[in-house]
Amino acid sequence: MRFPCSALIALAILSQSAFAADVGELIREGESKLQTGEIDAAVRVLEEAVAQDARSALARTRLGGALLLKQDQTAAIGQFREAISLDPRNAQAFIGMAVAEIHLGRYGLARAALVEAKDIDSAKGQEIDRLVVWLDSRGGAESGGGLTH
Known part of the structure; x- marks a missing residue:
């Protein structure tokens, strides 16, 4: 069965929107964990957000901040540099x-x-x-x- 081109485009847009929402939810979850002092858990969640969307400057910035709180400055700098390369x-x-x-x-x-x-x-x-x-x-x-x- 063949789908019309417009249906495929709509499906692609919907899947990207759901994908972005998932990443946004992960970022919010990571931020929440940081606020409650769960730094290691926040790092894991924010790493998942970056894995889902490597081009999210926000996810990388938040992961960098979590790594900073974990006192892993070198890894934090790497995330901040990636975030800046995505959003100067x-x-x-x-x-x-x-x-x-x-x-x-x-x-x-x-x-x-x-x-x-x-x-x-x-x-x-x-x-x-x-x-x-x-x-x-x-x-x-x-x-x-x-x-x-």
């Missing part, structure tokens, strides 16, 4: 990456990520500026000056 305007991923870099003592990289985050989301400017000043006092300024953005 993802200020949350840049901020998460900065926090991970700070924990690793890589203040210059943290500063650079924060400058990117501020360029994307100027509403966080004052908070970012305070952190950049702190980083600069620890050698995080790559050009020797303050925040130029």
Whole structure:
């Protein structure tokens, strides 16, 4: 039996919508587990969300945050980088990456990520500026000056 082309397209769209809803539900479940302190469980759920949709910048950002809470900075940075490659305007991923870099003592990289985050989301400017000043006092300024953005 042959399906009309429009029926196949409709089926594909419906399956993608259900798929997106499943990923969204997994992200919400992971966030809920993080709020109750179930970090390992949250990581597992968010890994499942990423496995279902590797192109979800939100799933990768949330997984990066969960990994940060688990104190796995290297894995967190990997997820934040993937999120940024999918969505270069993802200020949350840049901020998460900065926090991970700070924990690793890589203040210059943290500063650079924060400058990117501020360029994307100027509403966080004052908070970012305070952190950049702190980083600069620890050698995080790559050009020797303050925040130029």
